[in-house]
Amino acid sequence: MENLTSKRDPYEEKLDNLTDADIAKILAELRRRLKAPEIAAAHTCIRCGLCADACHYYLTNGELEDLPAYKLNLVLGVIKHHFTPVGRLAGRWVGGKKLDKVLVREWVDVLFGRCSGCGRCTVNCTSGINIHGLIRAARGALAAAGLVPPELQSTVMMAVEQGNNMGIPRDEWLETLAWIEEELQAETGDPGARIPVDAKGARLLYTVNPREPKFFPLSLLAAAKLFYAAGESWTFSSDHYDVTNYGLYSGDDAYAGLLSERLAKAREGLGAEVLVLGECGHGFASTRWEAPEWLNKRFPFPVQSILEVAAGYVREGRIRLDPSKNKKPLTLHDPCNLVRLGGIVEEQRYLLKRAVTDFREMTPNRQKNYCCGGGGGQLSMTRYAKRRLAAGRIKADQIRKTEAEVVVAPCHNCIDQLSELNREYKLGTQVRTVIEVVADALVLPQKPAAPLP
Amino acid sequence: MTVVGFLRALTLAAAAASLGALILMVFRTFSFGHREYLSAPRGYGGRGLVYAFGRGMLDKESVSRHRPTMAGGALYHMAIFAGLAYVLWMALPLRISPSLWAFRPLLLAGAIVGLSLFIKRTAKSHLRRLSCPDDFFANLFVDGFLSMALLHTFIPALEPVLLGFSVLLFVYIPLGKIRHCFFFFYTRIVFGLHFGRRGALPGSGREA
Numbered sequence: 326m327e328n329l330t331s332k333r334d335p336y337e338e339k340l341d342n343l344t345d346a347d348i349a350k351i352l353a354e355l356r357r358r359l360k361a362p363e364i365a366a367a368h369t370c371i372r373c374g375l376c377a378d379a380c381h382y383y384l385t386n387g388e389l390e391d392l393p394a395y396k397l398n399l400v401l402g403v404i405k406h407h408f409t410p411v412g413r414l415a416g417r418w419v420g421g422k423k424l425d426k427v428l429v430r431e432w433v434d435v436l437f438g439r440c441s442g443c444g445r446c447t448v449n450c451t452s453g454i455n456i457h458g459l460i461r462a463a464r465g466a467l468a469a470a471g472l473v474p475p476e477l478q479s480t481v482m483m484a485v486e487q488g489n490n491m492g493i494p495r496d497e498w499l500e501t502l503a504w505i506e507e508e509l510q511a512e513t514g515d516p517g518a519r520i521p522v523d524a525k526g527a528r529l530l531y532t533v534n535p536r537e538p539k540f541f542p543l544s545l546l547a548a549a550k551l552f553y554a555a556g557e558s559w560t561f562s563s564d565h566y567d568v569t570n571y572g573l574y575s576g577d578d579a580y581a582g583l584l585s586e587r588l589a590k591a592r593e594g595l596g597a598e599v600l601v602l603g604e605c606g607h608g609f610a611s612t613r614w615e616a617p618e619w620l621n622k623r624f625p626f627p628v629q630s631i632l633e634v635a636a637g638y639v640r641e642g643r644i645r646l647d648p649s650k651n652k653k654p655l656t657l658h659d660p661c662n663l664v665r666l667g668g669i670v671e672e673q674r675y676l677l678k679r680a681v682t683d684f685r686e687m688t689p690n691r692q693k694n695y696c697c698g699g700g701g702g703q704l705s706m707t708r709y710a711k712r713r714l715a716a717g718r719i720k721a722d723q724i725r726k727t728e729a730e731v732v733v734a735p736c737h738n739c740i741d742q743l744s745e746l747n748r749e750y751k752l753g754t755q756v757r758t759v760i761e762v763v764a765d766a767l768v769l770p771q772k773p774a775a776p777l778p
Numbered sequence: 779m780t781v782v783g784f785l786r787a788l789t790l791a792a793a794a795a796s797l798g799a800l801i802l803m804v805f806r807t808f809s810f811g812h813r814e815y816l817s818a819p820r821g822y823g824g825r826g827l828v829y830a831f832g833r834g835m836l837d838k839e840s841v842s843r844h845r846p847t848m849a850g851g852a853l854y855h856m857a858i859f860a861g862l863a864y865v866l867w868m869a870l871p872l873r874i875s876p877s878l879w880a881f882r883p884l885l886l887a888g889a890i891v892g893l894s895l896f897i898k899r900t901a902k903s904h905l906r907r908l909s910c911p912d913d914f915f916a917n918l919f920v921d922g923f924l925s926m927a928l929l930h931t932f933i934p935a936l937e938p939v940l941l942g943f944s945v946l947l948f949v950y951i952p953l954g955k956i957r958h959c960f961f962f963f964y965t966r967i968v969f970g971l972h973f974g975r976r977g978a979l980p981g982s983g984r985e986a
Contacts, residue, residue: 453969668977
């Protein structure tokens, strides 16, 4: 018995041995995050349950705990009980819930384990309650007591301590870039083609998901080809290039702010005009939308998605695309953090319609797209992997119905999940990023375009 | 003062107290502070608002997949407002009689729909388990109020009962879920502004 006990998951043990001080920390952090909209939400939700159809977890699993209104009311119940007079007065009668060890355990299982933070419930809520935002606030409150599932927390800490979430050493990053530069030269036939690193005064600082240098270096090549063809003045940073921000998922604003601020500082140090975020949905939502509030300051520079930049090149005639280079039927997945929550909706379509011959929309699409299941830190939280793959069935069905041979997503987290769904549901599709497809369609200049001053 | 006169005055006082309590709740809610948006906008908050209170009210699965519930809900709310107007009309010293033909069908439909929503909440396992006692009580309380108002249109002698019921309803409004009628609008405004400035709502952003 002793051995069995000693082998218990330390995280589970921590949850079993929560103290009043832990509960107080959670409540204090939750209180710190409450503004008028969150309190109003506690008065607004009528538990109509009409959000059920919006959630890929509920649609595939069908348990009460998957219902967005259930998840929401786990949080709102605590807000009511602890922070509103009516909740204090009427308690359970009005759905108030006292936060205790049992409820904390349920918070962890439901709010971390059954939500990918896609926000589909929010836009389908009859009242427009920011359901995913409240779930993130509760995750942040759990983070204050050190209760983020360890796999997710270790991803955050890897980025905080090593500079990127894959722990890629600086030398390895630079070696990969050197290798990709050779590939770029071979592809373009231009021995002068470069992948600039720490180039002072470049117009753009480009950031990527560390999965690209680690597992998908051809994504780096695709972006480099795009910049080359456009004659862009751009650079990577040798130190801070990681666009991801798992602090968004853990709910920890301090770490999330730190990770985004590094990118802002790298831009400042290099004197770049624009911070360009690579194909990463949550990375975009983090640094484009959330970071100024995490850091309590406005960014005095533009933050753009690579999709906005690439669409701009086409509009301005800086690059030419030949769709006949991509003849396979292709469909597009809309990453939730980029599209529904981020507002980058048409750029990817603008690009793909010019880069492929047979573009097929999924149904539903754009803001109404279904989450693939890879967001919310689910890819790192292996303890919930079965649920994640089951919840991805909706997306797999969407892809299958298009009969496309290629599915593209402007997000490397989505790419990972889609690749797993591809195997799990035997979809038989290629999974690629938008920029990879655009790069394949590029008509490279006869002579290298002169970089912008 | 007659009993009816006293009850009319009490109804008006309860209505005023209810409104006052709701306004206090709004002020208390606002005392938590509003979120300052520091990121540069990419879309238009105003257009988001238009969407939130326009197309966005219908352009969602919670409507398209639940048309009977949504239509019923809309009717229910119209009936509740009609019922409250009817009672206030009666309680205020106005010498105009409400047009019963306009109230009767709405009150009847509201009571029936309200009861159907109660049955739905009770019968559907997940909805029942999601609910708190207030969800059932407020629903039945309002159904009772609508039924009483409807009966009163046929039997004026029921006025003291209706007024007594109304006093209790007004007292309960800020305490139970009925208060959502006030906060719904604020929540919807925040939704429209938040996603509109991101250009994430249809028609709120710059299109490529």
